Amino acid sequence: MSHEHGSAPRATTILAVKRGGSVAVAGDGQVTVGDVVMKQRASKVRRLYHDQVLVGFAGAVADAFALFDKFERNLDKHQGQLLRAAVELGKEWRTDRYLRRLDAMLVVADAEQMLLLTGDGEIIEPDDDVCAIGSGGPFAHAAALALLAHTDLPAAEVARRGLEIAASLCIYTNDVITVQTVEQGPAGPAAPPPEVAEAADGTEPPTG
Numbered sequence: 001m002s003h004e005h006g007s008a009p010r011a012t013t014i015l016a017v018k019r020g021g022s023v024a025v026a027g028d029g030q031v032t033v034g035d036v037v038m039k040q041r042a043s044k045v046r047r048l049y050h051d052q053v054l055v056g057f058a059g060a061v062a063d064a065f066a067l068f069d070k071f072e073r074n075l076d077k078h079q080g081q082l083l084r085a086a087v088e089l090g091k092e093w094r095t096d097r098y099l100r101r102l103d104a105m106l107v108v109a110d111a112e113q114m115l116l117l118t119g120d121g122e123i124i125e126p127d128d129d130v131c132a133i134g135s136g137g138p139f140a141h142a143a144a145l146a147l148l149a150h151t152d153l154p155a156a157e158v159a160r161r162g163l164e165i166a167a168s169l170c171i172y173t174n175d176v177i178t179v180q181t182v183e184q185g186p187a188g189p190a191a192p193p194p195e196v197a198e199a200a201d202g203t204e205p206p207t208g
Helices: 061-077 082-095 137-150 155-169
Strands: 009-011 014-019 022-028 031-033 036-039 045-048 053-060 104-109 114-117 130-133 177-185 196-198
Touching (some): 009 061, 014 053, 022 053, 022 104, 045 061, 045 177, 053 061, 053 177, 082 104, 130 137, 137 155
Antiparallel strands (some): 009 031, 009 053, 014 130, 022 177, 031 036, 045 053, 104 114, 177 196
């Protein structure tokens, strides 16, 4: 996906981290139009399918929501089967003339797997338990790998700190961070913990 910033509203950055039985997806709150910040507290990480699936998006906002909606429909159709829903969206993305023009990427995850859905309909499962998209994605990805290698922090904290580092380097990413997690219990996915969201001053921003 191109990272050029034109007149469309854009949302960045998303970081997903898997550690142990937990998968965390973090997103910042900034939406920009060109070089102007239009929104500080956007919600770019959502829960789907009885709160068992997490989706984070980056790219043009309207395009991302269109793909988000398509993925949710596929997820419901296939009873929460993450890979099957992703494959169906990938097929649509490659063959539908309207979808092919959408400028966005998705990270989707459940307690066992996380996937990257790209702008040309490809489905990629990361090799290193980290996935990052958006303009600050390379910074967030590198930071998360270092934190996984050199700390014992849980997935949610790795995701949050990795995004904080990206925000300090990328002008299209801010430090109003939302982290959502899903956990694998002994009998399957456990009930999800509440959303964790915090700003630089420690206050909790509203979602949406």
